[in-house]
Amino acid sequence: MLATLEHQLERLAHAGHAALLTQTRQGIEKEGLRVTPDAQIAQSPHPRALGSALTHDFITTDYSEALLEFITPVHDTPTAALDFLTQLHAFTYSRLGDEQLWCASMPCEIPSEDSIPIAEYGSSNVGRLKHIYRQGLKYRYGKMMQTIAGIHYNFSLPDAFWPVWQQLEGDTGSLQAFRSAGYFRLIRNFRRYGWLLLYLFGASPALSASFMAGRNHDLQQLNADTLFLPHATSLRMSDLGYSNKAQSALQICFNHLDSYANSLHHAIHTSHPDYEKIGVLVDGHYRQLNSNVLQIENEYYSDVRPKRVTESGEKPVHALMHRGVEYVEVRNTDINPLLPLGIDTSQALFLNAFLVTCLLGQADDLDKRECRLVAENQQRIVNRGREPGLLLHGRNGEQPRELLAEQILDKVARTAELLDDIEGTHRYRQAIDSQRTKVADPSLTPSAQVLAALRDSGLSHSEWVLTMSRKHRLNTLAELTSATDTQLQQAALESLAQQAELETTPAPAFADFLADYIAS
Numbered sequence: 001m002l003a004t005l006e007h008q009l010e011r012l013a014h015a016g017h018a019a020l021l022t023q024t025r026q027g028i029e030k031e032g033l034r035v036t037p038d039a040q041i042a043q044s045p046h047p048r049a050l051g052s053a054l055t056h057d058f059i060t061t062d063y064s065e066a067l068l069e070f071i072t073p074v075h076d077t078p079t080a081a082l083d084f085l086t087q088l089h090a091f092t093y094s095r096l097g098d099e100q101l102w103c104a105s106m107p108c109e110i111p112s113e114d115s116i117p118i119a120e121y122g123s124s125n126v127g128r129l130k131h132i133y134r135q136g137l138k139y140r141y142g143k144m145m146q147t148i149a150g151i152h153y154n155f156s157l158p159d160a161f162w163p164v165w166q167q168l169e170g171d172t173g174s175l176q177a178f179r180s181a182g183y184f185r186l187i188r189n190f191r192r193y194g195w196l197l198l199y200l201f202g203a204s205p206a207l208s209a210s211f212m213a214g215r216n217h218d219l220q221q222l223n224a225d226t227l228f229l230p231h232a233t234s235l236r237m238s239d240l241g242y243s244n245k246a247q248s249a250l251q252i253c254f255n256h257l258d259s260y261a262n263s264l265h266h267a268i269h270t271s272h273p274d275y276e277k278i279g280v281l282v283d284g285h286y287r288q289l290n291s292n293v294l295q296i297e298n299e300y301y302s303d304v305r306p307k308r309v310t311e312s313g314e315k316p317v318h319a320l321m322h323r324g325v326e327y328v329e330v331r332n333t334d335i336n337p338l339l340p341l342g343i344d345t346s347q348a349l350f351l352n353a354f355l356v357t358c359l360l361g362q363a364d365d366l367d368k369r370e371c372r373l374v375a376e377n378q379q380r381i382v383n384r385g386r387e388p389g390l391l392l393h394g395r396n397g398e399q400p401r402e403l404l405a406e407q408i409l410d411k412v413a414r415t416a417e418l419l420d421d422i423e424g425t426h427r428y429r430q431a432i433d434s435q436r437t438k439v440a441d442p443s444l445t446p447s448a449q450v451l452a453a454l455r456d457s458g459l460s461h462s463e464w465v466l467t468m469s470r471k472h473r474l475n476t477l478a479e480l481t482s483a484t485d486t487q488l489q490q491a492a493l494e495s496l497a498q499q500a501e502l503e504t505t506p507a508p509a510f511a512d513f514l515a516d517y518i519a520s
Contacts, residue, residue: 136288
């Protein structure tokens, strides 16, 4: 990959177009539970002062009524995206009353699934569809794992980059097809090397014991209310998190757009025996949207996704098939409870350099054997990532974690040097250097620091995260500017008006609406 990468970087620089690599576009989506002052999941409805979860552009909910989701617009720099995310936090804090925003990926203490309120979106057809989809997740997988929160990092290159790279590659096909193929090249290399991100940034080595109530597990007891694994990096990304046996048999192919889209299309149109047993409309109430392997595309979980902004009423897979890949969504990022936003500028800069490196790296497909080894590497890292002497699968068989990590960092460093030279800074190099220290000393990783802080505090996981959540709230509230406060107040009012209009506009019966949606 290094020779390929250097060749690509040199070609772009020689042609005078390397500056396009610094013009990345990024947006951030971040989830977080609302909790009561005593660290219980909030039972209150989505705060009206935050607007409509159905129609607001920036503040919505994920699975639960208590699981907030912040969505930044697309920004030209990571710093700008993080600044907007700060404002969303500060605005929300100012409207939460005595509730707190949970600052960790693994949830607070939850006594039972009955205490997890499913998100509500009103009486419109689209609002009902979103709610019923979540009911389906309850019946299929249970509610508990749906309370896990994470950060999604959306990344793209500027439009001007693609015709330049296409010409350098000597490709004479359509620009749309070339761009999609380029993003899938990025995705393939991300899957090869994404384990490194879990090692460097994983921040969920422990969880509340209530999360595993009634389930068999191999976790150890840190204290009466906290479970952990001593060398884990990201239990959120392990089999304890979002798992789906029906999906594991899908074998979604990430090599090319057509195979990926066809695999998804098949899954959302193929009934599954276990889901048929659940039923769809039972005693006048919908339990799920359909009995297919996937109700909708979003049900498929992966650590990275090809994405395109959809038009009104358009399904994501159809948008990809018709207009190609627009950006990639990185989904394996834990919320770091030690950071006010769960992510910081250094991490975002590293992600950008890493993703550019993946884009310009090796172009070969993933075969079934490599896919299996990629999955094995990920499981070793999430459960045992900091274990001394840990071996991972590399091109030359099993090799030490440190060796493979340094090889990847060497590649990312080449990209970082070019980006810094173009911008006249050292910030990308510094971002890579700060990650090298974690490879040399695992105690510097977020997962190790979280465990150390938990042990030093003498608190349970829920008590410690609540303490950190209060601290971040106090420090972030002061960041709210009057201009943004006014902007987000207006956005909240407009979103409420949009939902009200949806609910008063004549519409077909929901059964007809759902049938049309599924058939489309």
